[in-house]
Amino acid sequence: MKFRKSIMMAVAALGITAVLGGTSAFAATYYHTHGFAKSAVSVNYWKDSSVASYGYTGLADTGIDSWRNITDNLTINEKTSEPTYFSIVTYVGNTISGMDVYGVVDHWTYGLFGWTQVNPDNLRDRARVRMDHTNLKSLGSDSTGYALKKYAFVHEFGHAVGLKHNNSGVASVMSESISSSTNTPQITDKTYLKEKYGDN
Numbered sequence: 001m002k003f004r005k006s007i008m009m010a011v012a013a014l015g016i017t018a019v020l021g022g023t024s025a026f027a028a029t030y031y032h033t034h035g036f037a038k039s040a041v042s043v044n045y046w047k048d049s050s051v052a053s054y055g056y057t058g059l060a061d062t063g064i065d066s067w068r069n070i071t072d073n074l075t076i077n078e079k080t081s082e083p084t085y086f087s088i089v090t091y092v093g094n095t096i097s098g099m100d101v102y103g104v105v106d107h108w109t110y111g112l113f114g115w116t117q118v119n120p121d122n123l124r125d126r127a128r129v130r131m132d133h134t135n136l137k138s139l140g141s142d143s144t145g146y147a148l149k150k151y152a153f154v155h156e157f158g159h160a161v162g163l164k165h166n167n168s169g170v171a172s173v174m175s176e177s178i179s180s181s182t183n184t185p186q187i188t189d190k191t192y193l194k195e196k197y198g199d200n
């Protein structure tokens, strides 16, 4: 899979071969300090009907659930109608236009006059997860394929809650190298989530 990043779209993408950027000793390299604030926050999770119609309800819920209960300061509540502020909204499509990835995450601010898409390092209060059925399906339907799809979902929701790629070489579900064996938040991922939101 190729990795493509749109300058205008500020999109975080998951590819299996690309390793972009260098490593850093600074922890903040691996999470966005803005967006949902660096403090206790309650985030609203919502699934578009496309998630169920493509058959990904379980994987989407598994993806978001994996980031619960790591820090008490990040609370995630599912909503039955589309939320606005402090929300993670989830969609599945059949080929994301211009992309060759399993999923993307966009970050938005919501204001009186509508939506503004922002760079993830800027203040934002909404994330949109878009998963690509065509590329997910290519991972196969056996147990390994399921484990890889789970990685893709957990990884994208990791972006949604504010984590960046972690290609430092330690086990991380935020690595751009998709893996069937590290498809849950790893120790390093939990550490950075706790740093971002604070931990009680």
Ligand SMILES: [Zn+2]
Binding pocket: 012, 013, 014, 015, 155, 159, 165, 176
């Ligand atoms: Zn990614």
